[in-house]
Amino acid sequence: MASSAVEVPEGNEVFGVTGSAFERFGYSAAVRSNGLLYIAGLIGLRPDGTCPEDIEGQTEWALRRTEEILRLEGLGFADLVEVVSYHVDIHENLAGFMEVKSRLVKERPAWSMIGASGLATPGRLIEIRSVAAYS
Numbered sequence: 001m002a003s004s005a006v007e008v009p010e011g012n013e014v015f016g017v018t019g020s021a022f023e024r025f026g027y028s029a030a031v032r033s034n035g036l037l038y039i040a041g042l043i044g045l046r047p048d049g050t051c052p053e054d055i056e057g058q059t060e061w062a063l064r065r066t067e068e069i070l071r072l073e074g075l076g077f078a079d080l081v082e083v084v085s086y087h088v089d090i091h092e093n094l095a096g097f098m099e100v101k102s103r104l105v106k107e108r109p110a111w112s113m114i115g116a117s118g119l120a121t122p123g124r125l126i127e128i129r130s131v132a133a134y135s
Contacts, residue, residue: 006030006037006073014068016047030069032134037079039069041086041129043119055096055125062128063104070132079132080109086127090115093125 005028008015022029022040030039042065044058045051052058070076087093090113097113109130119127 003031003033006032006069008069008072012047012068014047014064017049030073032073035134036081037070037073037075037132037134039066039130039132041127042066042069043121043124043127051123053123055093056100058124058126059097059100060104062126063100066128066130067104073132073134075132075134077105078107079135080105080107080130081133082131083109083111084129085111085113086116086119087113088116088118088125097126 008022008029027040030037042062043051044061045065046061052061067077070079085097087097094113116127119125
């Protein structure tokens with residue numbers, strides 16, 4: 001099976017102005033291949049391009065963006081099979097992350113949480129990448 005990129009439509013209500021970053025940085029929001037959907041690492045940006053300062057807000061927006069890519073493909077959180085989250089100051093931010101994660105994601109995919117010294121842009125606290133399976 002050939003791979004194909006998932007495009008986030010311009011003006012998408014969840015990605016807003018941030019959707020252009022995929023083109024600008026030369027990667028896809030997600031790629032379909034062999035019955036799986038590979039979702040790129042997503043950070044917690046609001047549609048207007050601003051970033052919440054706290055882990056709760058960043059986690060919520062990163063998960064909303066993940067959910068939106070899943071929705072564009074006719075999938076949902078229940079279709080996730082693997083998730084990897086990268087956490088800046090993991091010990092300080094884990095409780096806030098877990099509160100939002102447990103509120104929004106009821107399913108239990110395989111999930112790895114990795115502490116990181118930083119992400120590509122200062123002030124970003126969380127990045128989440130995922131793999132989902134098509135039924």
